[in-house]
Amino acid sequence: MYQKICTLNCPVCEEEIEDELHIFFRCAVARDSWSAAGLSSVLHNATYQQINAMDRIFAVCDNESSDTVGRLTMLLWCIWQNRNDKLWNDNVQMPRQIGRHAFDAWNDWYSVHKLQCNNVSGTTETDLVRWEKPALDWVKCNVDVAFVSGSGRTSMGLCFRDNSGHFMAGMTQWQ
Ligand SMILES: [Zn+2]
Structure with a gap:
């Protein structure tokens, strides 16, 4: 029977104890991923060197544009997914x-979201055509x-x- 040895080390680099700060910010693979996503300047920004991952993420959310926060969120998700893929599927x-x-x-999400926003404004315009009551009699x-x-x-x-x-009468029919 195969038995996997349970270790506290990072499953990605296997060099350091894994915690949130390591897996998302300090792991060599994570750091290179930040730079490949075009986010090195955020990673190395002196404003975001808090000692735990949650504080760092919240500080970024407070200071950066929604575009940068969106890309960062997608990156953290991809880093986490990669970590699980290594651990469970090798x-x-x-x-x-x-x-x-x-x-x-992130680009895909952004363009779909933008399309949806455009549709919403289109719907608002058609809403301006409203049903009106008929004249007296x-x-x-x-x-x-x-x-x-x-x-x-x-x-x-x-x-x-x-x-x-007020509704008076109606009908539906197949033909
Ligand atoms: Zn690591």
Whole structure:
């Protein structure tokens, strides 16, 4: 039976005891990953040399732009993922790959997020077209139709409202 020896050492470099500060900031692989992600200046900034990882991360969040904080978050996640991949699957990534992956993942996230923001503003514009009550003594009928491709069917729905905007009658139908 195979038995893995349980050690406190960093599973990535196997040179030092693993703690949060080591795995994310001090490990040689982590440091090279920071530089591959274009974040060396943050890593070496004198403002962020707190003695525990949480304080360092919070200090960065307080001082840096959301773009830098976003990239840093992605990098920490990639470093952690690499550490687990080494420990459980014995897969080793080069620091260059880890940093590059963080950089690309952040760019992907950023562009998708930006697209979503644009969609939201588009929705706001269409919201300006609003339903209006019919004039006194008039009834308004709203209709919508759906086409389901390949089904050979269409469906429709309609509803009638009075001049107070109250629902009077409606129907739906397949054709
Ligand atoms: Zn290490």
